Amino acid sequence: MAITSANQLELLQTAEAVAREKMIDPGLVIEAMEESLARAAKSRYGAELDIRVSIDRKTGKATFTRVRTVVEDDEVENEKAELTVEQARPYLDDPKVGDVIVDEVPPVDMGRIAAQSAKQVILQKVREAERDRQYEEFKDRAGTIINGTVKREEYGNVIVDIGRGEGILRRNEKIGREAYRNGDRIRCYIKDVRREARGPQVFLSRTATEFMAELFKMEVPEIYDGIIEIRAVARDPGSRAKIAVISYDNSIDPVGACVGMRGSRVQAVVNELQGEKIDIIPWSEDMPTFLVNALQPAEVTKVVLDEEAERIEVVVPDEQLSLAIGRRGQNVRLASQLTGLDIDILTEEEESKRRQAEFEERTKLFMDTLDLDEFFAQLLVAEGFTSLEEVAYVEVDELLVIDGVDEATAEELQARARDYLEEQNRKALEKARELGVEDKLVEFDGLTPQMLVALGEDGVKTLEDFATCADWELAGGWTTVNGERVKDEGLLEPFEVSLEEAQNMVMTARLQLGWVTIEELEEKAAAEAAEAAADTEEAGA
Structure with missing residues (x-):
């Protein structure tokens, strides 16, 4: 099949037809044709030659050219496609390295195999272009x-x-x-x-939870317009879902708007989701309030939030326990997904038993350590004292409010508490030294003798050892493993050392050892502050 004037226009018509059918750029089809013709020409003239084909976009005429590049004398690798400066003088007046010599060659007469190969090249290129178009359309x-x-x-x-x-x-x-x-x-x-x-x-x-959110956006104009925002969605697909919404217009009730007249809006979403039951909940920035809403229809009597551990404790009436948990734990699981917190549910009876156990434990602590009778120890606990440190170092006036406690009694109580604590500290310090804890770590500000024992038992015996610890190794933390939050126990966690306090102590140790300088810490803090500001600005935009 020679490229004659009779079928030159046919090339353009074929390219247009293919491009129209596949919905791609006709130029891509012509480029594929040029590549296929060049491949066929190489099989005729030699694979070593750099043969290129150009099809005129108006007339369809195909021009075959041989391209040769001028290179340095010692860089000639392909004599059919490269030549030296001397070899190029007959073709160029002043040849230089990098110049290109283009010679037109006769069109090829494509045989059956060459034509089939050209067809495959064109189909492959068209297929790739079609895939690119699909990706660009759907991405x-x-x-x-x-x-x-x-x-x-x-x-x-x-x-x-x-x-x-x-x-x-x-x-x-x-x-x-x-x-x-x-x-x-x-x-x-x-x-x-x-x-x-x-x-x-x-x-x-x-x-996907986003599917439900998008369905509500289609059914509720206020969500589409941004007056109402969906803040969180939790789903048990096909069974039950909870969706939290907030209104930025005080005159519009977000829950009522999502439910619609006689439930028409929410029912349209329910029908699309094969009858999935949907609880629509008002969002609140106050997490305990939001959780109370999220556990509907169960009633909640008390909420205790532990922000650091991202856990929340909920107390419900005894008869409401099964409703709060839901079938197979569904209600509490969805509430946990919605709030992003781990939820522990207790009945009022369970919470009462736990409080009683804590009361008895603290009463026994004061009886054993301060040599008090049970009644007097119970008075201390009832007034809110939970530890010996509180008794030892609290203002005397706070002890005087207890019935039957005068100034002399208060001073005696504090003296006993301090004596006991000092004795415990002495014993702990002796044990720490027996474990091999060095003086530099003993003298480090912020570490109590009991903390030194805990560190020594774990092999942290020098200031250098302490400086290599990560903050979470000391204060503890949480890690997500296979979608579940797992507790990491910290060496100093029993002493209620926060993550921030642990980080400050580790940095102080590194400063004392000369591992870092104040200037480096200030630069790092400034960089983190700038990055946080940039993130806030980007989120606002």
């Missing part, structure tokens, strides 16, 4: 809802026709009891779009 639609048609099901995964491509709804992204047949209409959330060797892959989901 910006990630995070939105799309309507499609079920094409087939493969091993539990549903292949969905989404217009100019296909999406895959994996079995774990389907709502449990859903079943589809070919031709069924389906609405999904575009969870991710990835480039892969087999082409762009569009991953769909119906179980």
